[in-house]
Amino acid sequence: MTTQRRERAPRQADVARLAGVSQSAVSRVIGGDPEAAARIPEDTRRRILDAVKELGYVPNLSARKLRNKTNRLLGVHTFEPVFPHARENFYFEFLLGIEERAEEIGYDLVLFTSTGASDGRRRVYRDGTNRLNVADGTVLLGVATDKADLARLWQEGYPFIHIGRRDVPGADIPCVIPDYFGITGDIAGRLAALGHRHVAYLREHLEMEPYEDRRRGYADAVERLGLIDRSPGFRGEIGLDDAWLDELARGPETAVVAESERLAEALRHGLRERGREVPADLSVVVLEGIGPDASLRWEHLDIPRKEIGRTAIDALVAIVDDPAARSESVVVPCSIVDGDSTAPPAPKEPAPHA
Known part of the structure; x- marks a missing residue:
């Protein structure tokens, strides 16, 4: 049978x-x-x-019936404060996209800012009550995500979408996910196309899903492209010390991928002390956005934050309209911003201080 x-x-x-x-x-x-x-x-x-x-x-007729009872009010909950410095904050353009898209489709927004607990962390629940219930559904964002809150929201069936991938045991959390895996592989591919074969990775201390995606994307590309990486960062070690700076100044590496502008700046300063320059001696790409006061126009990863905010509203409305859609995440492509920090590899002369 x-x-x-x-x-x-x-x-x-x-x-x-x-x-x-x-x-x-x-x-x-x-x-x-x-x-x-x-x-x-x-x-x-x-x-x-x-x-x-x-x-x-x-x-889904039951979902339509539920939709007709909504008040066309969507929430935005941040797990850490974004004011009074929102304009300089990483989240500002997310909020712009959220507001812009909600207005276009006729929804009002409520920003949940008073759910802080005594330990300084922002939580969805207070005294056992979900304070987001005033809204039909809510966009959640923040680095300090409370995964217990996410799991509880999921179990209770409350409509929400999280900006950024979050893995929560036992819950298929719907997320809008920047494609860090794909873009980091593209960055490694761009370096390989320039002729770089010996590369290195500088790793930050953060252990979260967005950084895991970057690291997986880079490791996958290194293997796929046949690149050689002997760096401590590639092995999981954090930061940049003098011993590795000495190695980068005299070793075979001609390109570095840095997880942050902070690490890229420290690398550039350390190389200059050793008679090396970016990009003449070592190309560098940064896996985050660059501040306006950067010492060099770094080639870097760009996160389409406004587009992600808009996408989050569309995804949330879809969940409110059809609860069966609440397990579906959306991946948004990222891009590479050209800069002055990469060049084809040049023959490495002995370092002046070697």
């Missing part, structure tokens, strides 16, 4: 992919609200309806 595998029913996310639109656009077209549907261009509506017909998608 042959057992056939049962295929899952098509979801709004499948319709959105086939039509080449956001899930929120699909929701507005098929959600039974003529005013919301009228805001979608005619050609977009046609593509969505064609995709619905092709896939045989049937709207």
